[in-house]
Amino acid sequence: MFxxxxxxxxxxxEGVTIYVASGSEESIRKAIPEYFLPLLVLLTPTDWLKAADGDCADKNHQSHAKVLQTYLPKLWNQIEEKALGRDCLLNFFMKHQFNYS
Incomplete structure (x- = not known):
């Protein structure tokens, strides 16, 4: 499953740390340090689209979807392609950390 x-x-x-990764559940869990795994939200592309449309009960998922749409638009376009069943290679990993204190 993707x-x-x-x-x-x-x-x-400490500021803010954001990880975004795609692939199998196992590959994503390997890419993200163990300390952060309790906060991991794993959704299929179709579920991400539902979250962005507000078609899920979890407000956290909706918030994450809006962040992806706003700040990673190329990734979001590929998520949409995958959700539509179009076969595109989506291999993505990102760590972003910032601290304003």
């Missing part, structure tokens, strides 16, 4: 996983971690003094 997934896109997102982690958003916030900590006072």
């Amino acid at each position: 997934y896109v996983g997102v982690v958003r971690y916030f900590a006072t003094g």
Whole structure:
């Protein structure tokens, strides 16, 4: 099964760390450090589209979907392609960390 996983971690003094990865559940779990795994949201491309449309009960998923749409538009386009059943190679990993303190 193909997934896109997102982690958003916030900590006072540490700032914000965001991970985004695609692939199998196993490959995503290997790519993200163990400390962050409890925050991991794994959804299929179809489930990401539903979350973006507000068609899911989890507000956290909806928030993550909006972040993907807004800040990673090329990735979001590929998620849409995958959800439509179009075979595209979507191999993605990103870590973004910032601290304004």
